[in-house]
Amino acid sequence: MSLDDIIHSHAARKPDPAARMREDGTVYIIYTSGSTGDPKGVPISQKNLLSFEGWMRDAFPFSPEDVVLNQAPFSFDLSVMGVYPAFLAGASLWTADQALIGKPKLMFEAMSRSGLSVWISTPSFAEICLMEPSFSEKLLPRLRMFLFCGEMLPSRTVRKLMERFPGTSIVNTYGPTEATVAVTSIIVDSNLLAVNPQLPVGTCKPDCRIRIWDEEEREVREGEKGEIVICGPSVSYGYFANDEKTSGSFRSINDRDLGITRAYKTGDLGYIQDGMLICCGRIDFQVKLHGYRIELEEIEHRLRELPGVKSGAVVPHWKAEACDYLTAYVVPDEPPVSEVDTVSGWKTLLAERLPAYMIPRKFVLRPALPINGNGKLDRKRLQQEEAL
Numbered sequence: 001m002s003l004d005d006i007i008h009s010h011a012a013r014k015p016d017p018a019a020r021m022r023e024d025g026t027v028y029i030i031y032t033s034g035s036t037g038d039p040k041g042v043p044i045s046q047k048n049l050l051s052f053e054g055w056m057r058d059a060f061p062f063s064p065e066d067v068v069l070n071q072a073p074f075s076f077d078l079s080v081m082g083v084y085p086a087f088l089a090g091a092s093l094w095t096a097d098q099a100l101i102g103k104p105k106l107m108f109e110a111m112s113r114s115g116l117s118v119w120i121s122t123p124s125f126a127e128i129c130l131m132e133p134s135f136s137e138k139l140l141p142r143l144r145m146f147l148f149c150g151e152m153l154p155s156r157t158v159r160k161l162m163e164r165f166p167g168t169s170i171v172n173t174y175g176p177t178e179a180t181v182a183v184t185s186i187i188v189d190s191n192l193l194a195v196n197p198q199l200p201v202g203t204c205k206p207d208c209r210i211r212i213w214d215e216e217e218r219e220v221r222e223g224e225k226g227e228i229v230i231c232g233p234s235v236s237y238g239y240f241a242n243d244e245k246t247s248g249s250f251r252s253i254n255d256r257d258l259g260i261t262r263a264y265k266t267g268d269l270g271y272i273q274d275g276m277l278i279c280c281g282r283i284d285f286q287v288k289l290h291g292y293r294i295e296l297e298e299i300e301h302r303l304r305e306l307p308g309v310k311s312g313a314v315v316p317h318w319k320a321e322a323c324d325y326l327t328a329y330v331v332p333d334e335p336p337v338s339e340v341d342t343v344s345g346w347k348t349l350l351a352e353r354l355p356a357y358m359i360p361r362k363f364v365l366r367p368a369l370p371i372n373g374n375g376k377l378d379r380k381r382l383q384q385e386e387a388l
Contacts, residue, residue, distance in 0.1 A: 023047040029240055030077050032177045041240030042077075042177045051233040052180040053084050055205040059185060060147065060171065062089035067114060067142070070095045071121040076374040077177045078150050082120045091118075098373065101125075108132055108139065117142045122150040122375040123157055127311055128368075130157070136164040149173045149182050151376055152279060152297065153199055154304045154311075158188050174201035174279055178249070178264045180234040183208050184277050198301055200276040208232030209257055210277050212270060217251075220271075227283060228270040231255045235262040269295065287316045287323045292357045299326070299360065302353045306346050308333050313369055314360055315382045327386055328360035331368055339365060 001009075021027070026043045062068060068086040070093050072078035086093045094114045100107045108129075119126075119140075126146070129135045137143070143165060153172045161170055170189075175182035186192070186202025193199075204210045211219050212226040220226045231253065238246030251263040269280040281297030288294070296314045303312040312330040316323040336342035343363040350359045370378040 021046050023050075024237075028080075030075065030177055032077075040242060040245055042236050043238075043240050044180055044236055048180045048234055048236060049080075049084065051205075051207055052080070052182070053088065055207070056081070056085045057088070059205070060085070060145065062086055062091045062118060064090035066091035066117045067094050068092065068118040069114075069116050069120055071101075071125050071375055072150075073098070073373060076150075077181050078120065078122065078374070080181050081147060081149060082118075104132060108134060112139050114140075115142055116140050117144050119143060119146045121146075121148065123148050123153045124151060124369075124371055124377050125375040126161065127154075127157055128371065130160050130164070131310075131368075137166065137168070140165075143168050146170045147173065149175065150374070152281065152301075153188070154301070155193055155197070155199055156304050156310075158193060158199070162190070172199055172201055174277065175230070175234075176264070176266050176268075178236050178266075179208075179230040180236070183230055183232075183234055184210065186276065197305075198278060198280075200273070201279050202277065203275055204277070205234075208234050209255060210272065211255075211263070212272060213265070222272050225269055225271045225280060228266045228268040228277070228279065229263050230266060231261050231263040232258055233261070235264045237262065287326075289316070289323045289326065290357060292355075294326075294358055296326075299328075299350075299354065299358055302350060303328060303330065303346075305353075306349055308336070308342065309346070311369055313377055313379065313382060315379065315386050317362070317386055325361040326358075327362040327364060329364050329366055329369060329382055331366055336365070 023046050025046050027046055027049050029041045029043045031039045031041050062085050066086070066089065068082045068091050070079055070082040082093060094116055096107060100110060126148070146161060146168060148171065158170055169187055171185055172188050173182040173185045175184065184202040184204050186200055188199060209231045211229040211231060212224065213229050214220050214226050235250070238250045249265050251265070253261065253263045255261050267283050269283045271278050281295055285296045286293055287296065296316070299314045300312055303309060303314065310331040310333050312328055314326055314328050317325050317327055332342070346363065347359055370381045372378040
């Protein structure tokens with residue numbers, strides 16, 4: 001029997017209500033290692049997914065005319081941001097698999113024929129594309145929106161995208177796998193860039209709440225840093241077959257706005273300012289150097305602001321299980337005439353923005369930073385190289 005015959009045989013028939021998935025039924029499980037390297041299965045229920053999809057439909061509606069980029073592999077929950085909204089809206093999904101991404105010339109040729117109108121990726125993938133001069137409005141004339149998630153979005157990347165795609169909106173979002181892809185968003189424009197050196201990740205979607213907790217799980221005041229905690233129907237019930245890790249990160253709480261609800265301790269450091277969430281990176285990206293507690297991503301943020309720096313990452317150099325110094329891996333805009341003079345100039349500028357103990361001792365210049373299979377900066381590979 002052909003597919004057309006099968007469809008015709010079901011004409012005017014409705015699904016049996018008894019066969020419908022319950023709201024606590026698992027739609028998918030994605031394994032995430034986070035920063036520990038120990039894979040954890042995150043079951044996402046129908047309730048979780050419907051919460052996310054309802055928000056996407058209201059905040060960033062797709063249409064049947066849209067062609068949506070899916071850069072992420074299906075093992076990475078960023079793919080959920082494209083797959084479900086596109087299918088529910090009747091839009092087309094354009095996937096860039098790893099084989100195509102590994103051949104930039106063929107990838108950009110394919111993009112030019114794609115008709116892409118919605119771009120969903122990590123910031124790192126966009127930064128790779130920006131290395132190609134033809135990556136612009138001329139290559140993708142129908143592109144109307146960038147949706148970013150999975151990593152912190154650098155201001156420098158946004159400015160380049162604004163230059164290349166002047167009529168395209170840029171949306172910064174935030175959320176972990178455990179809370180179903182993303183829970184906050186903000187449209188980044190020139191005014192936001194002008195008043196926010198570090199881009200906020202926006203406001204929380206209506207059915208969830210963001211709380212900032214201290215180490216005693218007490219909510220801190222606005223403007224104070226602490227652990228980002230997500231509360232609401234987007235939050236998974238826990239890790240698959242792993243009660244120990246579930247109890248460490250998930251809570252059932254009585255939230256002042258939502259009542260009894262699920263809460264997830266993200267392990268991310270952040271604060272609320274004027275109702276917007278500022279994400280400062282992973283708590284476990286903090287290191288202690290010569291008695292000072294240092295946030296590596298704060299240094300990276302300042303590093304990417306320097307003239308002549310395209311991108312950069314900072315990793316600790318360990319000696320006898322203690323952080324001995326910091327190394328900056330930097331991708332320059334162009335090869336410097338004198339690497340010594342260039343690095344010296346960068347250190348001088350960093351000294352105007354950071355205390356001396358936060359300035360990396362060692363600088364390594366690279367043509368590109370390593371990217372993992374999910375399109376994110378591969379910090380583990382850099383750390384392995386640093387250990388050699």
